[in-house]
Amino acid sequence: MTAFLRNAWYMASWSHEVPDGGFLARRFLDKPWVIWRKADGDLVMMADRCPHRFVPLSRGARDGDTLRCGYHGLAFDGSGACAHNPFTGQPLDIARVDVLPVVEKHTGVWFWPGDADKADPALIPDYAFLDHDRPLHRGHLTMDASYELVIDNLMDLSHAEFIHKDSFGVNGSLLSHGQHQVVQDDDGAIWNNWTMPDSTPPSWAVPMLPEGALIDQWLHMRWQAPSCLALFIGLARSGTNRTEMVVPPMADPHILTPATPTSTHYFYTHEPTPEAFALLEQAFLEEDHPILHAQQEAMGETDFWDMRPVILPSDAGAIRVRRRMMQLRRAEAGVAEQ
């Protein structure tokens, strides 16, 4: 198993998932964490393990601006200090839990598992397209596959023609006949761009167009380390040089955070309608997930490259990301070794 990148921002949850007065417990990078909000609204992210007898603090209860262990009552504040020992009524200096830098941005909660002094919020990937007040369903699910396999999936959308032909109604040979380009930004983002000029529109767009009209269509997937993706979709009338859009440009977050080496949190959004919910359920849980999990089972604990995968031109984006992650992990390991 390859190590997780530590000096990076990961998404822990949507903001609304952390309840006032309560807490949210989740596994990240193969360790248990608990997230809660102080009375002043500030977030706390702490190791979900009491340093006394290792019981998850999430089996305890909130007590003011502390989280109290359910076994012997030690209470920890937002700095990770033991603020109250019931046997003395005093703080207990020798007991501390790890806390991580945590920031609320773009309607999500972000944490930095590495060196705290490097945790610059400006490094959080840009999801400004989520900063609005329109109704939107912000969802979370877990996939039983490595985050790297989910990235592979997203960085090669050509799979949609096979896996998602029933849900998204991608017509038979759209992407495979499209133009494919991989671009790297100055800031390290890697884009996997599909462009389909003069293509037939997807079924849902047909009613918006004159009969038989063709469209220019593009699907741009952006990846930012370690596992933050966003899909930008455009549909324009053919021959208008992208000036006459069929619908406004669309952007969707696909934000991944490793739960364990073989399971992944997946944060996504969709329109707040039952139809959109049903479509995402089908695409993610009935179509993608069985394939990704079968892939994970087939690989077991074997490294991806040791499996000697066949590389296709359509893999260019995914492979570029894997190489970039390898560089970043090596750089981090090198720093740690000095």
Added chain:
Amino acid sequence: MTAFLRNAWYMASWSHEVPDGGFLARRFLDKPWVIWRKADGDLVMMADRCPHRFVPLSRGARDGDTLRCGYHGLAFDGSGACAHNPFTGQPLDIARVDVLPVVEKHTGVWFWPGDADKADPALIPDYAFLDHDRPLHRGHLTMDASYELVIDNLMDLSHAEFIHKDSFGVNGSLLSHGQHQVVQDDDGAIWNNWTMPDSTPPSWAVPMLPEGALIDQWLHMRWQAPSCLALFIGLARSGTNRTEMVVPPMADPHILTPATPTSTHYFYTHEPTPEAFALLEQAFLEEDHPILHAQQEAMGETDFWDMRPVILPSDAGAIRVRRRMMQLRRAEAGVAEQ
């Protein structure tokens, strides 16, 4: 765990289990395989793993004389070659899946996981007694125990007096008072033969005989490497020197193929009646299986001989098979080492 013998014929399925236009996916020798039939009726047995991203091909679909991966659409033909890459519309030379020699014989499908040039169909064990058109139920089940433990079970039928006293109605001390002989054929088959002269008939045979009549009875179990067994049963009127049979001689296949080191495919037949079905279900699933699985659990990953088993005279056939298998595995490993 001991290695599986590679240069040998194993049974994959009954012929009727491979559907026209579809496929049959099964685990053999701890790897996933998929079996399908081309339009001309020829069988194909290929690794159930796409060389591109390792998804089981059995999650895809048949497309003419190919099997197409469900993830990105690569299609493989009966030679294991990638005959179609949807991104180019062309074959993809660098992508191949393993295919194995596969032969249909004695109403079953047989495969050879070793060196293909040694795969002589004449080496398939003789089950000619299955080559008939009479109605017969050809069944398959999986036992959660090593194939070697199932062979032990079959090569020492004395267990029937204890495990199967309710199902087969073997009378109390039939085998334990019988004559026992182990014979090895010139072709390597090992026979474990029980003969019970002047014995009381089984309950089902009583109505066919004069009251109080005794019979000569024999149960001959034949083993052929690696795990192909057959039981030959005879019942004759005592004192007729086996000339006056009570019923025609019976022969039953007990063909085993390792699924994993601790689970085994079991191919068997019975008369196509509900009573015969119920009897086999009871004997195999309610009587044999719990004992074999408990035995496997007790052994865990420990080698049989490291468990220091007590050896009884009635184990002679089973022990002879274990020794023969050890010789064959060593010979194969020796060839591989050169």
Added chain:
Amino acid sequence: MTAFLRNAWYMASWSHEVPDGGFLARRFLDKPWVIWRKADGDLVMMADRCPHRFVPLSRGARDGDTLRCGYHGLAFDGSGACAHNPFTGQPLDIARVDVLPVVEKHTGVWFWPGDADKADPALIPDYAFLDHDRPLHRGHLTMDASYELVIDNLMDLSHAEFIHKDSFGVNGSLLSHGQHQVVQDDDGAIWNNWTMPDSTPPSWAVPMLPEGALIDQWLHMRWQAPSCLALFIGLARSGTNRTEMVVPPMADPHILTPATPTSTHYFYTHEPTPEAFALLEQAFLEEDHPILHAQQEAMGETDFWDMRPVILPSDAGAIRVRRRMMQLRRAEAGVAEQ
């Protein structure tokens, strides 16, 4: 995983759990055992594994003063000797199963897994308070946590104020404001004693007292190696120097025996009423067990000390026991090494 102490008495079951004419199968110290009673009433404790093909003997049946394997019929007597081989009708000297010293005392069945010549019944911990004919429910359950974690739990009853506040109704800060003392007996027993003078009575005792009356209350937990505990409870009217008891002194066994490294048999008693049963179910299964199991999961296979636990003054009893067990294990390993 630390080794189990071998030269020690462990409780296998309550006497009434071993059925006449049958047997009781249980896992102890990570091995399977079977306990049965001969016609003369003497107990037998033997390895639950046939030496012939390793099937659990508990899948067989009693046959007089033997236990007969269900697979091939070898029958073993109370000395572990194979008394009957159905193929010869004779004993089979080469087949033996391990038997352990086993003693019935204090209404329980005790076994000694170490050197048989050291198995002195006088060393069985004193539970004479169980030797009476009054109705009493003697119960057994299994906790999915190491016996050492269950001992920790019992040797620090301060957890009751947090885990058991709903069941036992321990008032908010009873123990944490009490006096705490750890005492070691000459015979090696370690006592963790809580004394709460002039305290408010538990809710169940309030109706027995004048309104507003205070009590002197004590909870003395006794541990004896390896994992035999007993709780002695007293409630007396304040100011009477413990002469005027509210109820007679109470004593409860809390006897633990490792099933596996991470699961533990728990033997306990309660009054034979539905209310007492419900209270124990709640306290043990709904309150203690989830915490202990979560603790075990958090620790995984890591050694307790390698987890660098914070030590509180209230841990003194539990830590004293862990140190004593370490000494005993080292002494035993040293003897074995000579």
